[in-house]
Amino acid sequence: MNQKFENLQQSFRRWWPFYVMLAPGLLFYLVYHYLPIWEARLAFQDVRIIPPNIWVGTKHFVALASSPVFLQVLMNTIVISAMKLVFIFPVPILVALLLNEVRSANYRKFVQSVIYLPHYLSWVVIAGITVATLSPSDGAVNEVIGLMGFDPIPFMTDTGSIRWVLVFSEMWRSAGWDSLIYFAAIVGISQELYEAAEMDGAGRWQKIWFVTIPGIAPTIATLFILNVGLFLSQGFDQVINLSNDVVRSHIDIVDTYVYRIGLQTGEFALATAAGLFKGVIGMILIISAHTISKRLTGKGVW
Amino acid sequence: MFYKASKTLSAALLAGTFLSGAAIAEPVTIRMVLKDFISTNPNSVAHVERIEAALAEQGHEIDIEIVDLPASGYADALGIMLLSGDLPDLIYFQGGDRKIADQNVLEDWRPWIAETEHLKGALYPHNEARLDNYPYLMHVFPLRAQQPVIRTDWLEATGLSAPATVDEYTALLTAIRDNDLDGDGENNTFGTTAGGSLKELNGYLNPAFGITATWLEDGSGSWIHSQISAQERDKLAYYSQLYAEGLLDPEYITINWEAKEDRFYTGRVGVVSASRPSNVVVYQTKMNTVHPNTTLTLLDPPAGPGGQGLLAVDVSKEGRGWAMSALSENKEAVATLLDFMASPEGQFMEQFGLEGIHHVINGDQVEVLPDLGSWESPFMISASWTPPVELFPAPARQYLQNTQDHFLPDNAFAFPSELAAAVDATTNIYNEWAFKFVSGTASFDQWGEYVEAWKAAGGDSLIDHASQVLQ
Numbered sequence: 001m002n003q004k005f006e007n008l009q010q011s012f013r014r015w016w017p018f019y020v021m022l023a024p025g026l027l028f029y030l031v032y033h034y035l036p037i038w039e040a041r042l043a044f045q046d047v048r049i050i051p052p053n054i055w056v057g058t059k060h061f062v063a064l065a066s067s068p069v070f071l072q073v074l075m076n077t078i079v080i081s082a083m084k085l086v087f088i089f090p091v092p093i094l095v096a097l098l099l100n101e102v103r104s105a106n107y108r109k110f111v112q113s114v115i116y117l118p119h120y121l122s123w124v125v126i127a128g129i130t131v132a133t134l135s136p137s138d139g140a141v142n143e144v145i146g147l148m149g150f151d152p153i154p155f156m157t158d159t160g161s162i163r164w165v166l167v168f169s170e171m172w173r174s175a176g177w178d179s180l181i182y183f184a185a186i187v188g189i190s191q192e193l194y195e196a197a198e199m200d201g202a203g204r205w206q207k208i209w210f211v212t213i214p215g216i217a218p219t220i221a222t223l224f225i226l227n228v229g230l231f232l233s234q235g236f237d238q239v240i241n242l243s244n245d246v247v248r249s250h251i252d253i254v255d256t257y258v259y260r261i262g263l264q265t266g267e268f269a270l271a272t273a274a275g276l277f278k279g280v281i282g283m284i285l286i287i288s289a290h291t292i293s294k295r296l297t298g299k300g301v302w
Numbered sequence: 303m304f305y306k307a308s309k310t311l312s313a314a315l316l317a318g319t320f321l322s323g324a325a326i327a328e329p330v331t332i333r334m335v336l337k338d339f340i341s342t343n344p345n346s347v348a349h350v351e352r353i354e355a356a357l358a359e360q361g362h363e364i365d366i367e368i369v370d371l372p373a374s375g376y377a378d379a380l381g382i383m384l385l386s387g388d389l390p391d392l393i394y395f396q397g398g399d400r401k402i403a404d405q406n407v408l409e410d411w412r413p414w415i416a417e418t419e420h421l422k423g424a425l426y427p428h429n430e431a432r433l434d435n436y437p438y439l440m441h442v443f444p445l446r447a448q449q450p451v452i453r454t455d456w457l458e459a460t461g462l463s464a465p466a467t468v469d470e471y472t473a474l475l476t477a478i479r480d481n482d483l484d485g486d487g488e489n490n491t492f493g494t495t496a497g498g499s500l501k502e503l504n505g506y507l508n509p510a511f512g513i514t515a516t517w518l519e520d521g522s523g524s525w526i527h528s529q530i531s532a533q534e535r536d537k538l539a540y541y542s543q544l545y546a547e548g549l550l551d552p553e554y555i556t557i558n559w560e561a562k563e564d565r566f567y568t569g570r571v572g573v574v575s576a577s578r579p580s581n582v583v584v585y586q587t588k589m590n591t592v593h594p595n596t597t598l599t600l601l602d603p604p605a606g607p608g609g610q611g612l613l614a615v616d617v618s619k620e621g622r623g624w625a626m627s628a629l630s631e632n633k634e635a636v637a638t639l640l641d642f643m644a645s646p647e648g649q650f651m652e653q654f655g656l657e658g659i660h661h662v663i664n665g666d667q668v669e670v671l672p673d674l675g676s677w678e679s680p681f682m683i684s685a686s687w688t689p690p691v692e693l694f695p696a697p698a699r700q701y702l703q704n705t706q707d708h709f710l711p712d713n714a715f716a717f718p719s720e721l722a723a724a725v726d727a728t729t730n731i732y733n734e735w736a737f738k739f740v741s742g743t744a745s746f747d748q749w750g751e752y753v754e755a756w757k758a759a760g761g762d763s764l765i766d767h768a769s770q771v772l773q
Contacts, residue, residue, distance in 0.1 A: 047385050049407050050629075067723035068760045069730075131556050156556045157737065244555050245499050245733030252730070261722055266381045266401030 043273035060273035069249070070257070077253040081231045083167050089227060091175040093220060096182035097208060112183075115176025127241035130169050131156055162247040166238060181223065182216055189215035221299045229286035232278040254278060328363065330635040333390035335369040335383075337376040339680050348656055349680065356651075357642055364635050391630040392639070396622045399439055400716065408438040409626040414637045415440075420644035421637075424684035431617035431711055441623030442644070442682035445705040447612045448505020448575040450494070450601040451582060451697060453589065456483045456572055457599050464599065468510050468540070468606040475549040475573065484569025493544065494573040495551035495566075497559040500736055502575040503541065503550075505613045506601075509710065511537035512608025516616070516714040517768050525768050527761065529732040530753045533608060541740045555737055567592045573601070579698040583675055586695060600697040603708060612704065614712035624681075643681040652679040653689055715771055717764065724760025731759045 012019060043060055045053035064070055095115065102108040118126070133139050136152040145152060155161040193211050202210065236255040243251055254274060262271030290300040339346045350366045357364050369390050371379045377396045384393070384402055395402075402408060412433060415422050424442050425433075433440065452474075457464065460477035475493025482489050496502040508514075512533040517525045528534055544550035551557075551571055566574045567589055576582045582598065589596050603612055626636050642648045654661045654668065655677035662669045668691050692699070717725055735752040738744035744752070757765075 049385060049387055049389065049402065049405050051387075063720070063723075067727075068758075069723065069727045131561075135553060135556075137553065154552075157741070245730075246555055246737040247734075249730050249734055257726075260726055263378050263381070264397060265719065265722055266385075266398035267719065267722075268381065268385055 040272060040276050040279075042269050043276045045269060047269055056269075060270045061277065063270060064273055064277065067261070069252070072249065073252050073254055073257045076251060077232055077234060080163055080166060080251065080253060081234045083163060084170060084234065085227060085231070087167050088171045088175070089224065091171055092178035093182050093216070095175055095179035096186055096216075097212060099179065099183055100186045100212065101204070101208075112176070115179070117176075118173045119177035121173065123235075123237040123241040126169060126173060126238075130165065130242060134165065156242075156244060157246045159247055159250045162242075162251055165242060166235070166251060169242065170235060170238060182219060185216040185219040186212055217297070218299050221293050221297060222301055225286060225289040225293060225301050228289040229282045231285050232281050329365050330363065330632050331365040331367050332392060332632050332635050332639060333367045333369055334392035334394075335371055335380065335390045336394040336680055337371070337396060338373045338678070339368060339394075340370045340373075341368045342370070345656060345659070345677075346680075349651065352651060352656075353639070353642070353648070356647060357639065360642070362635070362638050362642075364639060366639070389627040389629055391627055391632050391636050393625045393627065394623070395439060395625055399625060400619075401719075403436075403438045403625075407628050409628045409630070409633065410437040411440050411626065412437050414626070414633070418637060418641040418644070420646075420648075420684070421641045423686045424644040424682060426685045427709060428615055428617055428711070429620075429685075432620050435617060436619030436716075438625050439620040439623040440625075441620040442684065443679075444579065444683060444685075444702055445615060445709065446578045447615075447701075447705050447708075448502045448577055449603070449612065449701055449704060450506055450573050450575050451585060451598045452573045452601060453593075454597045454599045459483055464601055465604050466602065468507070468604045471601075471604040472544070472549070475544065476547070478572035479548055483572065486569070491569060492551040492565075492571045493549035495557065495562055495571045496554040496575070497557060497562040498555065499733065500541065500554075500740070502577075504537075505575060505577075506603040507537060507540075507606070508613050509609045509611035509708075510604055510606025511540070513537065513614075514609065514611070514710060515614050515712050517772055525765065525772050527728075527756075527764065527768070529728070530756050530761070535746065535749055536607075538736055538739045539746060542742060542746075545740050546742060550740075552741070563588065576600075576701065579694055579701045580675075580678075582698040582701055583694060586697070587675060597695075598697050600700045600704070602704065610708075611710055612708040614710045614714075616714045617711045618715045640681065644684050644687075646687055648681075649684050649687040650689075652681055653683060653687075653693060713772060715768075717767065721760070721763060721767060724763050727759040728756050728761045728764060731756045731761075 042053070044055060044057060046056050046059075047053050067073075099108055099112065102111065134141050134155040136142050136154045139152075141155070142152040153161065155165055189212065193215070194207055197207050197211050232254055234253055234255070236253070236259065239251050239253055239256050240259070243256070254277075258271050258274040261267065262274065286301070290302070294300040341347060346368060350368065354364060354366055369383075371383065377398050380393070380395065381398045381401075389407060393408075399408070415425070415433075421442075426442070426444065428445055429440065429442055456478065457474075460474060460481060460483075462470070462474050462477055465471040465474050478491055478493045480489055482491070484491055494503070504513075508528075512518075513528045513531070516528055518528050518531050518533065520526050520531070541550060545552060551565070554562075557565070562571075562574055563585070565571045566585065574585070576585060582600065586598050589598065603610055624640070626633060630636065643652060654670070655674050657663060660671055660674040660677045662671065670691060670693065674693070694702070731752070735744060735755070739746060739749075739752075
């Protein structure tokens with residue numbers, strides 16, 4: 001025990017500037033992510049302004065589950081999350097691989113800057129752009145569809161299209177920015193591996209397939225597992241801004257539902273119950289994905 | 303002798319009262335929280351300072367402390383603040399108040415109002431009805447209602463008079479569509495639009511189709527929700543006709559308020575609705591930046607087969623407004639403050655803004671400055687005070703008059719929280735099907751299917767509850 005403590009002391013003396021740099025981040029997580037866990041007990045209470053709160057057990061969870069549309073809302077969340085995971089997750093990897101193949105540094109920087117930009121736009125702005133672009137009367141997309149001889153498609157009011165609108169608008173916003181991590185991982189791959197592959201006669205595709213992708217596999221695995229953990233937290237801002245009366249029942253997710261039923265009416269305990277429900281599911285998914293990944297690839301989050 | 307002695311005694315008592323009053327005149331601090339009213343806004347601070355000064359002149363040493371909350375997500379932030387136990391003396395709610403009132407921490411306004419000199423006369427009829435049903439929230443402002451406006455030059459260009467009936471209203475929309483009033487060489491102007499839902503059209507067309515309340519009695523004497531009534535079906539059929547003939551903007555469902563305004567100023571639609579008198583002023587001002595010297599005409603709600611009027615007014619409670627903390631130790635001071643705001647001096651401050659910024663006074667004359675358009679009265683606009691000069695242009699005054707002329711109390715009531723999910727679900731079902739009917743993606747032969755879906759989503763529970771309440 002003493003030996004461990006001395007090692008820790010030695011480590012701190014040696015690396016103290018890094019510990020100091022780490023401190024604000026740790027403090028942030030402590031205050032905003034760990035202390036609130038204790039307050040999650042609100043999910044089991046009726047909140048009273050004049051204490052004490054009243055313990056009501058699982059009342060709020062039962063209320064949530066017995067709602068006539070909660071099952072529909074949960075299904076919407078799962079379907080939209082699955083679509084995003086399947087169709088969006090690979091895109092930043094492809095973008096990073098493509099960027100790595102661009103030989104002109106200036107051109108690569110230009111492309112990077114352009115594709116990072118949407119990340120900085122709020123969903124209010126993106127929703128405005130999306131609605132205008134997809135407008136059946138004068139939207140650019142429907143103009144192109146019209147030039148090809150087809151009738152315009154009311155994407156924003158078509159229940160069959162709206163989930164794809166969510167997927168592609170999210171992809172447009174985040175693919176560039178998310179490629180940053182993969183690109184950094186690619187840059188970290190030893191050049192010697194590429195030289196060795198070249199000496200073995202590998203072409204571009206083979207270098208990508210046998211050197212680059214295996215080199216970033218741990219990063220891919222880690223981010224996939226973390227994405228799985230956020231499975232039930234799918235874009236409140238996005239859905240709120242892109243929703244309308246016609247398609248609400250098809251894209252109403254747990255977050256937006258709880259916002260209407262819980263927060264807007266002051267039912268904070270109900271909102272906390274929903275948050276806790278999502279958190280527990282997320283935790284189960286992360287542990288499951290981590291365990292499976294460990295068994296299959298030997299790599300996980302920890 | 304007796305008279306002289308009693309007079310001396312009375313004078314001594316009065317002097318003693320004032321002296322003791324002066325001796326205990328410790329400044330009282332009222333904490334108040336209001337959206338967009340923050341201590342870093344110089345206009346808010348200046349308004350508070352002059353109110354404090356005016357109250358001090360009347361012998362009331364009241365300090366007003368502004369509690370800062372972000373304007374964005376105000377209702378959520380307020381709810382969290384209150385549930386954490388921090389209750390300011392005077393609280394402005396924008397929803398979420400019922401949950402707080404249920405905990406008996408909000409004061410019943412009625413006995414306080416009854417004791418005031420000016421405030422009791424400042425209430426509108428809808429305020430009194432709402433306070434009777436829910437006495438914790440007070441919002442002394444003119445009624446909000448959706449009312450249609452059109453450019454006066456366009457109305458004249460159609461050669462039609464202001465429509466008095468639904469048929470004439472349809473004829474006006476048709477004339478807007480067919481006469482290229484924006485002069486771009488194409489008949490591409492829609493008659494009307496709305497900002498994201500049918501609520502704006504419902505605001506002045508519901509009574510025309512007999513929808514005079516949220517709950518209607520069917521032929522058998524049972525209560526049904528207006529959303530599944532025959533009157534609603536007739537109204538949606540009319541909207542469907544407007545949609546099919548290009549009189550109703552087909553994108554009304556996806557555009558927001560700003561996009562709606564833009565279409566109005568740029569000539570893509572002819573008629574839009576205003577939800578309060580200041581909207582009419584804003585429309586007028588913005589229209590003039592694009593088309594100088596253009597005036598607007600407010601259209602009366604058209605008469606239809608079911609009657610004429612504006613949407614029935616929910617009097618079950620105020621949707622927003624001021625509440626007083628029942629835990630406050632300064633309730634008298636709060637009542638004094640609000641009574642002052644309802645007085646002629648307070649109303650001048652409330653409605654004319656700050657001197658030098660929103661108005662100037664030349665001798666006995668008040669001159670309103672253009673920036674008054676950006677001034678929002680924070681506390682109230684009294685029903686009984688008449689401004690020394692007209693604050694609103696004619697169409698905005700007509701708007702106010704119409705809200706009084708067509709005031710129709712609704713029979714809506716608040717559902718218990720156990721039915722909140724059912725209300726949400728049925729509203730979503732209605733909204734979705736309403737667009738389907740209007741846009742023609744659902745036939746009116748499917749009306750029964752819609753009603754069944756509405757009932758299955760919790761509508762049956764709502765009807766059962768309503769039957770008990772309305773009995």
